[in-house]
Amino acid sequence: MSAPKKVVLAYSGGLDTSIILKWLQTEYGCEVVTFTADLGQGEELEPARKKAELLGIRPENIYIEDIREEFVREYVFPMFRANAVYEGLYLLGTSIARPLISKRLVEIAAQTGADAVAHGATGKGNDQVRFELAAYALDPDIKVIAPWREWDLTSRTKLLDFAEQNQIPIAKDKRGEAPFSVDANLLHTSSEGKVLEDPAEDAPDYVYQRTTHPEDAPDAPEFIEVGFEKGDAISIDGDALSPAAILTRLNELGGKHGIGRLDLVEGRFVGMKSRGIYETPGGTILLEAHRGIESITMDRGAMHLKDELMPRYAELIYNGFWYSPEREMLQAAIDHSQAHVTGTVRLKLYKGSARTVGRWSDHSLYSEAHVTFEDDAGAYDQKDAAGFIQLNALRLKLLAARERRLGK
Numbered sequence: 001m002s003a004p005k006k007v008v009l010a011y012s013g014g015l016d017t018s019i020i021l022k023w024l025q026t027e028y029g030c031e032v033v034t035f036t037a038d039l040g041q042g043e044e045l046e047p048a049r050k051k052a053e054l055l056g057i058r059p060e061n062i063y064i065e066d067i068r069e070e071f072v073r074e075y076v077f078p079m080f081r082a083n084a085v086y087e088g089l090y091l092l093g094t095s096i097a098r099p100l101i102s103k104r105l106v107e108i109a110a111q112t113g114a115d116a117v118a119h120g121a122t123g124k125g126n127d128q129v130r131f132e133l134a135a136y137a138l139d140p141d142i143k144v145i146a147p148w149r150e151w152d153l154t155s156r157t158k159l160l161d162f163a164e165q166n167q168i169p170i171a172k173d174k175r176g177e178a179p180f181s182v183d184a185n186l187l188h189t190s191s192e193g194k195v196l197e198d199p200a201e202d203a204p205d206y207v208y209q210r211t212t213h214p215e216d217a218p219d220a221p222e223f224i225e226v227g228f229e230k231g232d233a234i235s236i237d238g239d240a241l242s243p244a245a246i247l248t249r250l251n252e253l254g255g256k257h258g259i260g261r262l263d264l265v266e267g268r269f270v271g272m273k274s275r276g277i278y279e280t281p282g283g284t285i286l287l288e289a290h291r292g293i294e295s296i297t298m299d300r301g302a303m304h305l306k307d308e309l310m311p312r313y314a315e316l317i318y319n320g321f322w323y324s325p326e327r328e329m330l331q332a333a334i335d336h337s338q339a340h341v342t343g344t345v346r347l348k349l350y351k352g353s354a355r356t357v358g359r360w361s362d363h364s365l366y367s368e369a370h371v372t373f374e375d376d377a378g379a380y381d382q383k384d385a386a387g388f389i390q391l392n393a394l395r396l397k398l399l400a401a402r403e404r405r406l407g408k
Contacts, residue, residue: 004116004143007334008109009129010101013048017120019159020057022166024118027151032057033112039102040244055168056393063108067100068186068346070242075100075322076187080286081231081341082306082334083294084314089264091280091287092317093188098127098323102134106142112350123149126269130320137323150174180207180277186247186399188280196213199265201276208249210279214258214352221350223357224253226289228345231338233286247282254281257349269319285347287352291354292345297362302337309333 007024011017011034024032024390034057035056036048045064046241052062075096086092105117121127132144163170176375183190191207205213227235233246241249254260265273294303309330316327343361347354369379 003028004030004114004145006033006109006112006114007116007118007145008105008112008114009034009118010105011048011052012120013034013045013051015163015168016054016159018168019049019153019163019166020118020120021052021057022168023147023153023162024145025056026166030116031061031114033061033114034063034109035101035105035108036062036064038064038068038105038156039097039100040068040127040248041069041184051169058232061112065104067104068244069242071097071100071186072247076283077126077232077243079317080290082310082313082330083287083291084310084317085287086318087264089262090266090278091188091262091283092314092319093185093278093280093283094183094190095130095318095320096187096322097174097185098130098288098320099134102131103138105131106135106138109139109142116145118147118267119147121146121148124270124272125274126318128185130322131267133320134323151250151259151361182209184209185268186244186251187283188278191277192274196275196277201265203277207277208261208279211255211261211281212258214261216349217256217258221348222253222257223346223348224285224342225346226250226286227343228290228293229342231290231335231341233289247286250282250285252282253349254285254354255279257354258352259349259354260284261352275314277386288354288356289345289347290341291348292359293343293361294341295356296359296366297340297343297361298337301366306334306337370406 007028007030009017009020009021009024009032013036021032021034024030027209034048034052036045036180038045049062049064053059054310079092079096086090086095108114109117118160119128119131121131128146128149132146135142135144153162160170162168180191180194182197189209191203196203196207225237226233230375232243234240236246236249260279260283261277262280263275264278268274298306313327313330313334316322316324316330321327340363342363343359346358348357367379369376
């Protein structure tokens with residue numbers, strides 16, 4: 001790959017991406033544009049601007065953007081229409097943020113005339129795959145620079161030495177080994193590494209940042225109502241809110257009641273297993289609520305088929321194929337299934353759990369007249385079940401007769 005002339009860097013303002021910024025300047029002698037995304041990670045982002053300026057980036061080459069609404073509306077909500085869960089447990093909080101970051105990197109590259117983008121993901125993880133597959137899907141000619149796969153800064157000591165040699169400010173707590181690494185956005189926090197690397201050891205309490213310990217959560221349950229329209233949450237307790245505001249409010253409620261903690265050993269796309277601590281308070285409530293409204297508004301056949309498609313859809317997101325034709329095909333089917341997923345769900349939040357306790361909708365398929373144990377006034381003829389059973393039993397009878405005939 002020829003040396004890039006201008007690079008758009010996904011820049012957090014932290015030590016690692018600041019080192020990457022300087023490394024790009026010294027290694028390639030190129031101009032660097034920084035992009036810092038506010039995805040609801042809960043950190044002040046203006047220091048990233050000052051840090052970039054300190055490292056010689058011109059003000060017009062510093063992009064700091066609040067993309068929380070786009071993140072929830074165009075990425076999180078479509079994913080939750082599918083009830084997507086990876087390996088039965090993980091709500092894909094890190095995975096779903098990467099395609100949006102990559103999209104903005106590629107768009108800013110086009111705006112600024114840059115010929116490359118760069119990210120700070122390591123060569124061991126999934127994020128490198130997600131960033132790069134998304135970038136190539138959006139611009140097949142873009143160059144992608146992954147410093148962790150190129151440089152010789154293979155230890156924390158070497159990174160700190162490089163920082164000191166290049167006058168990169170180092171926070172005092174960064175001079176030692178960080179206890180674990182954290183990725184955060186409006187959907188979740190993810191903690192990995194160091195004190196969490198032995199999956200046999202319980203995660204220390206200080207790892208959890210968004211949720212109260214369930215044992216310390218309020219002793220009284222809290223009841224909330226989430227309104228849906230065509231599969232997307234639109235209100236909480238009757239108050240209409242934007243997508244990002246809904247997730248923010250659900251995070252507050254879930255965090256207060258200790259909801260959404262997950263200690264997971266997962267199978268990474270690159271082949272190894274890793275242990276992570278995830279906190280997805282709002283997402284956990286949202287998933288439960290969405291399942292609740294689907295239960296009365298979706299046809300059984302459509303719902304079961306969607307559940308069969310879900311693991312494949314979740315795997316595509318986890319592996320970085322958000323912009324693939326197969327994900328878009330599945331999304332079209334999922335979105336079609338949500339045409340009548342409209343109504344309200346009441347949930348009970350208590351000591352780490354979010355449980356549906358009521359649901360209602362003008363689009364409901366639930367018929368009390370058909371399921372009542374009382375007189376159904378002719379709504380259902382129970383004699384019809386006999387023929388239904390006999391037809392379904394026919395193949396089982398034929399199999400049993402063959403076994404008897406062959407003496408088995």
